[in-house]
Amino acid sequence: MGKRKRKRNRNRSGRYYPSKKKMGNRRWEELNQDCLVEVLRKLDIESLLTNIPLVCKSWYKASLDPKCWKCLNFHELASSPYLRPPYNSPFFDDFNILNGNNDLTNAFIKFVVDRSQRCATTLVIAGFFTQQSLEYVSQEFSIEFNYMHLSTCSKKNQSIMGKRKRKRNRNRSGRYYPSKKKMGNRRWEELNQDCLVEVLRKLDIESLLTNIPLVCKSWYKASLDPKCWKCLNFHELASSPYLRPPYNSPFFDDFNILNGNNDLTNAFIKFVVDRSQRCATTLVIAGFFTQQSLEYVSQECPELKCLNIPMEFMFGDEGQHLSKFIGSWENLELLSIEICYYLDQILTPISTHCHKFQALCCREIQIRDEDAMAIVKLEQKIKYLRLSSCLLSRENVVMILKGCRHLELLIMRYCSGFNVDDEILKLASHIKTFDYQGTYA
Missing domain, CATH: 3.80.10 (Leucine-rich repeat, LRR (right-handed beta-alpha superhelix))
Structure with missing residues (x-):
């Protein structure tokens, strides 16, 4: 009982947080996946597809968790001047998914629905849904589904310089992500703040x-x-x-x-x-x-x-x-x-x-x-x-x-x-x- 108590770092609310010395050697892949998934599951479809997978391999892996795809809000993707903020999104305009190509639109909806692995519980339908996509969604949501809202509404770069191409890690969409070897020594505090804030x-x-x-x-x-x-x-x-x-x-x-x-x-x-x-x-x-x-x-x-x-x-x-x-x-x-x-x-x-x-x-x-x-x-x-x-x-x-x-x-x-x-x-x-x-x- 006579020993001196160990000093613990606390914030203003009295909660304990790890010291900088203890955090120094932590790496990105050591971040608890359950904690990361709990954060990512509150993001929209656009962020889960275009931003998160490009941060690092562990974030890409976390974005594939079915928990991140329980709420499928396609209404947020629609670009419309009269939708309530922050639902105005140029996602479809940038990727040319809605330019009158129903096959491409149906394929995109199928791709997103498949990410949920039949675990989605919330669906917000958008104006670009077709009969084929509605039929597919009804089949995939036949088990766990408790809420639905009806809304209104590239080729890979190649080098021609004759040099041998360096092997790069790519996901299914063809985007590059860092190799595990390169990620090994990265620490939490080295994560780009602008990317994290985004x-x-x-x-x-x-x-x-x-x-x-x-x-x-x-x-x-x-x-x-x-x-x-x-x-x-x-x-x-x-x-x-x-x-x-x-x-x-x-x-x-x-x-x-x-x-x-x-x-x-x-x-x-x-x-x-x-x-x-x-x-x-x-x-x-x-x-x-x-x-x-x-x-x-x-x-x-x-x-x-x-x-x-x-x-x-x-x-x-x-x-x-x-x-x-x-x-x-x-x-x-x-x-x-x-x-x-x-x-x-x-x-x-x-x-x-x-x-x-x-x-x-x-x-x-x-x-x-x-x-x-x-x-x-x-x-x-x-x-x-x-x-x-x-x-x-x-x-x-x-x-x-x-x-x-x-x-x-x-x-x-x-x-x-x-x-x-x-x-x-x-x-x-x-x-x-x-x-x-x-x-x-």
């Missing part, structure tokens, strides 16, 4: 706070990079029985942040926002936001471009205060909102202060006369307008079409209160894309 920035807030900092010191340092906090999705943290998976999270229940303590909730939001260092460009508000937290976010996120307001926030009393702060985001380009009874009050400051605004997405909103007039006031700004399952009269549709002459895309799917006749089609003739599927009077 991966971590696609994780959610919960993972960046509770999982990544405990891997090692270099990962903790990378998680502090402002690039990892450009997209602040608080909606994923909310524990709610009617939220879509994988958004059901016990995070707040575990840490007792939402037990009626607004001061603790505001402090947590402030802590997360400060991590972005005023560089956040995407914000998804949750139902637990208060007026105080809204005010702080409006001051500390001056570069905000995309704002998403879900229905549970609009149901509360705090939603009425949003119009006071939304004008602070002068760089705002896109607003997505659900079930709002005072849309005109929110759009008025946007037309005055947000000079870069160009896209509006509304879902399950009754568009009144004053709301339609507020949309028309955005005439010189708005280029993309999406109304999903909204109720509006024929007069308001005509008002919007006559007033918004700069529209390039107009989506009015499953809206009620009007029928699309020849007059409406004539007024919409200047719009490049006009989709009115499912509308009825």
Whole structure:
């Protein structure tokens, strides 16, 4: 009992982490695969196919684990100007998969589905799915499948210098990865920080706070990079029985942040926002936001471009205060909102202060006369307008079409209160894309 206690390294929260001396000789391939898979399984399909396999051989091996492919969100891959951020992806444009070639598209979907090894539990279908791909998916998901969401929407380089070619290690896609011999002496802290940050920035807030900092010191340092906090999705943290998976999270229940303590909730939001260092460009508000937290976010996120307001926030009393702060985001380009009874009050400051605004997405909103007039006031700004399952009269549709002459895309799917006749089609003739599927009077 009289011996001196060994000094242990601890962070601010009191958790133990290995000393630098102990970490010095650790190699990439020694990183626990279960821990790595737990991180990679939260990435999207594009990252798992194009970024992760190129880091090193161990990361490529981890990306093949079926756990990484339990959630197949093909909707994120679709390139569309009216999809909610961060779902805008140039993946298919870059790789020419969707250029009218159904065989190539079906082969790609089959390739991704096969990675799950019949273990996928979540599927988000995209607009490029064909009957053949749907049939294949239905066969491969016949055992373990509990959730589905229906969404709307090279040759190898050769040397001609006559020299003998050096043998290079390549995976099935023909991409080069380092040999095991070269990787042998690489250590964790030597992993390129920019590459690591590019991966971590696609994780959610919960993972960046509770999982990544405990891997090692270099990962903790990378998680502090402002690039990892450009997209602040608080909606994923909310524990709610009617939220879509994988958004059901016990995070707040575990840490007792939402037990009626607004001061603790505001402090947590402030802590997360400060991590972005005023560089956040995407914000998804949750139902637990208060007026105080809204005010702080409006001051500390001056570069905000995309704002998403879900229905549970609009149901509360705090939603009425949003119009006071939304004008602070002068760089705002896109607003997505659900079930709002005072849309005109929110759009008025946007037309005055947000000079870069160009896209509006509304879902399950009754568009009144004053709301339609507020949309028309955005005439010189708005280029993309999406109304999903909204109720509006024929007069308001005509008002919007006559007033918004700069529209390039107009989506009015499953809206009620009007029928699309020849007059409406004539007024919409200047719009490049006009989709009115499912509308009825």
